Amino acid sequence: xxxxxxxxxxxxxxxxxxxxxxxxxxxxxxxRVRRAVKKLHYHPSSVAxxxxxxxxxxxxxxxxxxxxxxxxxxxxxxxxxxxxCGYQALICNTEEDxxxxxxxxxxxxxxxVEGIIIDSSARNSxxxxxxxxxxxxxxxxxRVLSDVQCxxxxxxxxxxxxxxxxxxxxxxxxxxxxxxxxxxxETLQRRIRxxxxxxxxxxxxxxxxxxxxGDTQLFDMGYEAGLHLLRLPVPPTAIFALTDVTxxxxxxxxxxxxxxxPDDLSLMGYDDxxxxxxxxxxxxxxxxxxxxxxxxxxxxxxxxxxxxxxxxVKAVLTTKLVVRGSTAPPKxxx
Amino acid sequence: xxxxxxxxxxxxxxxxxxxxxxxxxxxxxxxRVRRAVKKLHYHPSSVAxxxxxxxxxxxxxxxxxxxxxxxxxxxxxxxxxxxxCGYQALICNTEEDxxxxxxxxxxxxxxxVEGIIIDSSARNSxxxxxxxxxxxxxxxxxRVLSDVQCxxxxxxxxxxxxxxxxxxxxxxxxxxxxxxxxxxxETLQRRIRxxxxxxxxxxxxxxxxxxxxGDTQLFDMGYEAGLHLLRLPVPPTAIFALTDVTxxxxxxxxxxxxxxxPDDLSLMGYDDxxxxxxxxxxxxxxxxxxxxxxxxxxxxxxxxxxxxxxxxVKAVLTTKLVVRGSTAPPKxxx
DNA sequence: TTGTATGCGTTATCAT
DNA sequence: ATGATAACGCATACAA
Numbered sequence: 053x054x055x056x057x058x059x060x061x062x063x064x065x066x067x068x069x070x071x072x073x074x075x076x077x078x079x080x081x082x083x084r085v086r087r088a089v090k091k092l093h094y095h096p097s098s099v100a101x102x103x104x105x106x107x108x109x110x111x112x113x114x115x116x117x118x119x120x121x122x123x124x125x126x127x128x129x130x131x132x133x134x135x136x137c138g139y140q141a142l143i144c145n146t147e148e149d150x151x152x153x154x155x156x157x158x159x160x161x162x163x164x165v166e167g168i169i170i171d172s173s174a175r176n177s178x179x180x181x182x183x184x185x186x187x188x189x190x191x192x193x194x195r196v197l198s199d200v201q202c203x204x205x206x207x208x209x210x211x212x213x214x215x216x217x218x219x220x221x222x223x224x225x226x227x228x229x230x231x232x233x234x235x236x237x238e239t240l241q242r243r244i245r246x247x248x249x250x251x252x253x254x255x256x257x258x259x260x261x262x263x264x265x266g267d268t269q270l271f272d273m274g275y276e277a278g279l280h281l282l283r284l285p286v287p288p289t290a291i292f293a294l295t296d297v298t299x300x301x302x303x304x305x306x307x308x309x310x311x312x313x314p315d316d317l318s319l320m321g322y323d324d325x326x327x328x329x330x331x332x333x334x335x336x337x338x339x340x341x342x343x344x345x346x347x348x349x350x351x352x353x354x355x356x357x358x359x360x361x362x363x364x365v366k367a368v369l370t371t372k373l374v375v376r377g378s379t380a381p382p383k384x385x386x
Numbered sequence: 387x388x389x390x391x392x393x394x395x396x397x398x399x400x401x402x403x404x405x406x407x408x409x410x411x412x413x414x415x416x417x418r419v420r421r422a423v424k425k426l427h428y429h430p431s432s433v434a435x436x437x438x439x440x441x442x443x444x445x446x447x448x449x450x451x452x453x454x455x456x457x458x459x460x461x462x463x464x465x466x467x468x469x470x471c472g473y474q475a476l477i478c479n480t481e482e483d484x485x486x487x488x489x490x491x492x493x494x495x496x497x498x499v500e501g502i503i504i505d506s507s508a509r510n511s512x513x514x515x516x517x518x519x520x521x522x523x524x525x526x527x528x529r530v531l532s533d534v535q536c537x538x539x540x541x542x543x544x545x546x547x548x549x550x551x552x553x554x555x556x557x558x559x560x561x562x563x564x565x566x567x568x569x570x571x572e573t574l575q576r577r578i579r580x581x582x583x584x585x586x587x588x589x590x591x592x593x594x595x596x597x598x599x600g601d602t603q604l605f606d607m608g609y610e611a612g613l614h615l616l617r618l619p620v621p622p623t624a625i626f627a628l629t630d631v632t633x634x635x636x637x638x639x640x641x642x643x644x645x646x647x648p649d650d651l652s653l654m655g656y657d658d659x660x661x662x663x664x665x666x667x668x669x670x671x672x673x674x675x676x677x678x679x680x681x682x683x684x685x686x687x688x689x690x691x692x693x694x695x696x697x698x699v700k701a702v703l704t705t706k707l708v709v710r711g712s713t714a715p716p717k718x719x720x
Numbered sequence: 721t722t723g724t725a726t727g728c729g730t731t732a733t734c735a736t
Numbered sequence: 737a738t739g740a741t742a743a744c745g746c747a748t749a750c751a752a
Contacts, residue, residue, distance in 0.1 A: 053729060063739045068731065078737065093519045098496040099442065100729035102433045103744045118465070119660070124458035131452070131479055140493060143477040145465055159474060162432040185427045271664045300664050307666040326453070330605040330634050332641040332666065387745060397723045402747065412721060434745035437728045 053096070059088035071096055102164065111139045111353065112160040114153060114170040116195075118145040120269070121297065121325050123171065126194060129346035130169055137354060139166075148173045161186060167353045169193050175236045177202075189356035191349050195237035203356060205349040205367045209239055212338045212371035213246025213294070214253075216320050219336070219373055220290045221250070224381045225318060227257040229281040229288035231298050233269035243294050243322070262288055266298070274301020282309050282317070289382035290318035296325045296337055299378075303331060314380035324374055333377030341369055387430070393422035405430055436498065445473045445687065446494035448487060448504040450529075452479040454603070455631065455659050457505065460528065463680035464503055471688060473500075482507045495520060501687045503527050509570045511536075523690035525683050529571035537690060539683040539701045543573055546672045546705035547580025547628070548587075550654050553670070553707055554624045555584070558715045559652060561591040563615040563622035565632050567603035577628050577656070596622055600632070608635020616643050616651070623716035624652035630659045633669055633712075648714035658708055667711030675703055 057064045062081055069077050070085040077085075088094070102108045113130050115123040131141040142165060144156040153173050160168060161182065167189040172179070177200035183190050184202075191203040220228050230247050232240050244263070251258045264280055266273035274293055278301060281288055293299035299321030303313060311317045313333060321328055324339035348367045356362050387405075391398045396415055403411050404419040411419075422428070436442045447464050449457040465475040476499060478490040487507050494502060495516065501523040506513070511534035517524050518536070525537040554562050564581050566574050578597070585592045598614055600607035608627055612635060615622055627633035633655030637647060645651045647667060655662055658673035682701045690696050 064730085065732090065739055065741095066737090069738090072731090076737065081738085093516065095492065095495040095520070097437075097498060097729055098493075099433055099436045099498050100744090101731075103431075103437055103728090103746090104730040104732080106744070108433065118462040119455075119459050121453075121455055121458070124455070124461075125453050127477075128452040128479055131477075132481075140476070140497070142474070143461075143465075145462055147466075158429065159432075161429040163474070164431060164433050182427065186429070271660060275664065300661060303666055304664045304668075326605060327634060327661065330609065330638045332637055334638075398746080399723060399748085400721090403722090406747085410721065415722080431745055434728090435747080437730090437744090438746045438748085440728070 053094065055092055056085065056088045056094050059092060060084040108164045108166055109139050110142055110160075110163055110165040112142045112144060112156070112163075112165045112168040112170075114144045114146055114156060114168065114172065116146055116148045116171055116173045117269075118143070121327070122295070122323050125325070125342055126171060126346065129342050130193075130349060133346050133350040137350065146173045150174050150179065154179050157182060161188070167191075167357050169349050169353060171195050172197070172237070187361065189353055191353050191356075193345070193349050195239045198238055201364055203352050203364045203366070205345055205352060205369075206239070207340045207345065207369050207371050209242035209371075210246035210249070212322060212340070213243040213248075213292075214250040215246075215371065215373050216292045216322065216338050217247050217250035217254070217256075219375065220292065220318060220320065220379065221254045221256060223290075223318065223379060225256070225288075225290040226382075227259070227262065227286065227288045227290075229262045229264070229291040231274060231277040231281070231291060231293045231295075231302065232263070232265045233273070233295055233298065234265070234267060240294060247292065247294075269295050269297060271297055271301045271304075274298030275305045276301070278302035278305030279308070282306065282311065288317075290320070290379070292320045292322075294322045296321035296323040296328050296335065299335055299337070300327075300331065303378075313378050315383060318379040318382065320379055328374075329376070331378070336376045336379040337374050339372045339374045341372070345369055387428065389426055390419065390422045390428050393426060394418040442498045442500055443473055444476055444494075444497055444499040446476045446478060446490070446497075446499045446502040446504075448478045448480055448490060448502065448506065450480055450482045450505055450507045452477070455661070456629070456657050459659070459676055460505060460680065463676050464527075464683060467680050467684040471684065480507045484508050484513065488513050491516060495522070501525075501691050503683050503687060505529050506531070506571070521695065523687055525687050525690075527679070527683050529573045532572055535698055537686050537698045537700070539679055539686060539703075540573070541674045541679065541703050541705050543576035543705075544580035544583070546656060546674070547577040547582075547626075548584040549580075549705065549707050550626045550656065550672050551581050551584035551588070551590075553709065554626065554652060554654065554713065555588045555590060557624075557652065557713060559590070559622075559624040561593070561596065561620065561622045561624075563596045563598070563625040565608060565611040565615070565625065565627045565629075565636065566597070566599045567607070567629055567632065568599070568601060574628060581626065581628075603629050603631060605631055605635045605638075608632030609639045610635070612636035612639030613642070616640065616645065622651075624654070624713070626654045626656075628656045630655035630657040630662050630669065630671055633671070634661075634665065637665060637712075647712050649717060652713040652716065654713055662708075663710070665712070670710045670713040671708050673706045673708045675706070679703055 321337035328335040655671035662669040
């Protein structure tokens with residue numbers, strides 16, 4: 053900037069004014085400055101700006117696994133929104149590792165982010181306390197901890213779980229397998245609870261063997277779990293995978309056992325990821341309004357960033373059942 | 387930091403020394419400082435550090451579409467590597483938009499990133515010149531521009547295209563459809579060229595109708611293109627989709643036309659994304675060593691960041707054919 | 721071993 | 737309308 057000032061023969065104050073379009077500068081000088089900026093390839097330093105203004109315009113996004121289509125979509129949706137609001141997102145991939153999450157949070161603190169949107173991998177809110185103590189606005193996204201006093205944006209997972217079972221029951225299924233990912237984030241626990249409630253409500257088979265909780269949320273977990281369910285002495289006529297990715301795994305397992313979907317087995321997923329419309333057959337699933345969730349999260353965050361220590365807001369959105377080709381009435385009755 | 391110094395009753399220089407573990411500080415004072423740090427929840431400001439040290443420890447990653455499983459994996463792989471090397475990644479989602487890409491580059495320049503790894507959406511190198519002029523090390527990743535003098539890390543796409551056709555030819559196919567994504571990044575052009583060379587080399591049907599170039603690289607493009615190919619007066623017995631995602635689209639199209647894979651149609655993809663092992667049937671595909679590519683890119687970048695204006699290095703890795711269940715000898719001969 | 725002082729590239733306040 | 741100058745939070749060279 054100093055160089056630009058020299059080149060243009062003005063003071064740095066004038067350069068600053070021109071660059072920030074503050075006005076109050078004569079046309080002559082403005083042009084001289086602009087020319088110097090071009091010539092020297094000058095780009096104002098956000099670093100110095102942050103320091104001087106005490107504002108970083110940075111927001112952290114933490115997701116559990118960036119390679120996972122669900123989370124990359126989340127990161128993407130939120131980042132876009134943030135970008136449009138003039139903020140730069142710092143996307144952090146915690147890889148389901150609490151220590152990594154802590155490390156990232158420390159880093160974000162150092163980067164002086166103005167807020168954080170976090171889809172947390174942590175089993176408790178310990179990682180978040182440091183943020184609270186530094187008065188950084190947080191919004192918990194998707195995965196939710198009920199014991200923590202803080203902004204939250206998520207879907208009614210219980211309702212989603214319920215509606216999935218309901219759909220299958222209405223088709224005539226009485227024996228339904230459920231596959232869940234790890235349940236330490238309450239998200240999945242709630243989703244499971246929704247299915248339990250539905251099972252009870254409709255009075256269908258509640259054999260505990262029908263609920264399998266895997267250790268990851270990847271394709272192969274769905275595959276293994278699907279195999280397990282389908283090899284039961286009395287296998288289910290329908291499977292509700294609480295995640296689209298695991299549902300794909302189940303598809304594979306079913307194919308391996310020469311079971312046809314939906315003729316021999318009805319299958320449901322959860323999330324409505326893009327590829328859910330392109331599997332064969334297309335996947336019936338419970339959709340979460342991710343765009344809306346992302347927009348809400350950013351809105352809430354930006355709102356809180358204005359004021360100091362606002363009361364936490366909680367936004368609960370509703371899921372939507374998307375019926376496609378992977379579910380049908382059962383052929384055999386159990 | 388000033389507050390910590392006061393709390394501990396020492397100078398800021400001492401605090402700085404303790405925080406940075408420089409040594410040369412007495413145990414007594416060190417403990418006093420550490421206690422003060424804890425008590426005040428002090429986190430050193432990277433912003434101020436960057437300014438003082440003239441090093442940001444930031445590296446920009448630009449990908450064309452973060453929601454796309456291929457690119458989220460790329461971002462993920464590179465980010466992890468960078469993180470392990472002590473660098474913070476700024477992941478930017480250009481959404482295949484050249485203007486957005488420019489905006490992000492400008493932002494990265496302002497953030498004073500020390501280097502950039504870019505999977506570019508741009509049709510030319512215009513966006514990169516600004517970086518060159520600011521002496522920011524760049525490495526072009528995956529998508530490559532041949533007319534630009536700069537570090538590049540990518541796979542031999544021509545070879546990959548060739549080997550795909552070769553595999554199908556060896557199975558006995560003579561009429562092979564090829565589906566390509568937009569071709570302004572040279573990547574796809576090269577991949578196509580590889581298939582053309584193979585077609586010529588093996589002397590099989592080179593009907594231009596058999597090559598369809600879509601306008602996106604998403605599922606529905608594969609679906610549409612697949613439909614188009616399969617409805618040809620003389621449809622191909624095999625389809626080589628130059629992207630796994632589009633291959634999934636073709637699967638869907640085939641199912642819609644009651645064609646069974648691989649019995650009625652052989653199908654190949656390209657990329658070997660995680661889900662390629664979980665489609666039904668599993669997808670034969672051309673694998674790119676993404677982990678290795680990411681590691682190489684980071685290595686090259688970090689290397690260049692040391693020196694000034696090194697000669698550009700070009701790393702070309704090789705693809706690998708992964709044969710799975712979606713390809714088989716043709717039943718009918720054309 | 722510890723402290724003091726200067727500079728990093730901006731913004732912002734105050735003069736002129 | 738323009739310029740000089742003091743922060744901002746830290747590193748660092750130098751002094752004590």
